[in-house]
Amino acid sequence: MIDAMREARVRGWSLVGLAFCVMMMAVALGLEHLGGLEPCPLCIFQRVAVIAAGVVFAVAALHDPKGRLGGALYGLLSLGAVGTGIGLAWRHLWLQSLPADEVPSCGPGLDYMMEVLPLQQVVSMVLNASGECAEISARFLGLSLPGWTLIGFAMLAVVPLGLLWRACRSRTGYRWSEDAPQD
Template identity: 40%
Template sequence: MDNAPRRVFGGVVLACVAMLAFGMYLQHVVGLEPCPMCIVQRYALILVAISAALAGASGRKGLQITGAVLLMVFAVAGAYVAARQSWLQWYPPEVVSCGRDLYGMIETFPLKRALPMIFRGGGDCSKIDWTFLGGTIANWSFLCFTGFAVFGCLMVWRRFKAS
C-alpha cells in the first residue's frame, strides 16, 4: 500500500490544526475578537481538516478521492469567504457598523436571512487588527485555503492517474 497520500493528508490535518491553534492564540492571548467571516473560515478549516483526516485514515483509493474532493469543496468555500473579507478590508463599506456577532445573527434570524448578512460583512469584518509581511489574517487565510484546494486537485488527479 502506498503511504505517501496518507502522510500528505496527515500534513494537511497538521497544517489546519496549527492554523486553528494560531487563531485561538490571536483570540485568547493577543485579544483579537473574530468577526463573523473569521468564524465561518474557522468552520471551513475544521471541515478541511476532517476531510483530510478521513481521506488519510483510509487506505482505499475511492475514499481518498472522495475525501480530496470534499477537501477541495470546503477549501474553495473558505477561500471565497477569505477573499470576500479581504475585499472588504481593501474597500471598506461607506457605513461602518459592527452589527451582530455570528451567533446572534443565527439565533435571531432564519438561516436564509443570516447567511447574506454574514457575507455582506460589517465594520468588524473590514477592520485590520494584525498583519504579517503586509498580509492580513484574511489574506493569509485565502492563500492557505487556495493551497489546500490545489492540493485536493492534485490528490484527485494523482489517484485517478494511478488507476
C-alpha cells in the first residue's frame, strides 16, 4: 500500500477524494430526503465544505499537474476546505455538548437570513450558534451526526495530506526504487 501511495499521481489522489466527497454528500442527502432529517445551519455549512473540497478534487483530477507546485497547491486548497469542515463539525459537537440552560436561543431560519442579511453577517450568526444546531436528532453507534461528519472529514484529510506529502517527497530524478516511474 505504501508503494501505491508513493506512485499515485495527483489524479489518483484527487479521484479518491472526490469519490469520498460524493459519498459524504450522498449520505447527507439520503438522511435528509429518505430519513426525514432537516439539516440545521451548521449542517448546511458542513455540506458546503464537502462540496468545496469535492470541487478542488475534481479540478485537480482534470488538471493532473505533473510538477510539485500543482500538487502542493491542490493539496493546500483541499486541506483548507477539509479543515474548515473539521472546524464546523467540531463546533457543532461542542454546541451539542452544552447543558440545556447554556444553549443559545433559536434564531431565524437560514433561508430567511440569506434573503435579508449580508453573507458575512449570516456566517457570523450561524457560527455564533443557534439552538436548533444543539439538538441531537439522530445517533448511530452512540455518535451524533456531527460526530460522524467529523470522522468523515478526518478520513478525507488523508487525501490532501497525501497530495502534500507527494509534492514534498517528489524530486526531479529521484526514484523510490529502480523500477518506480519518475514524475
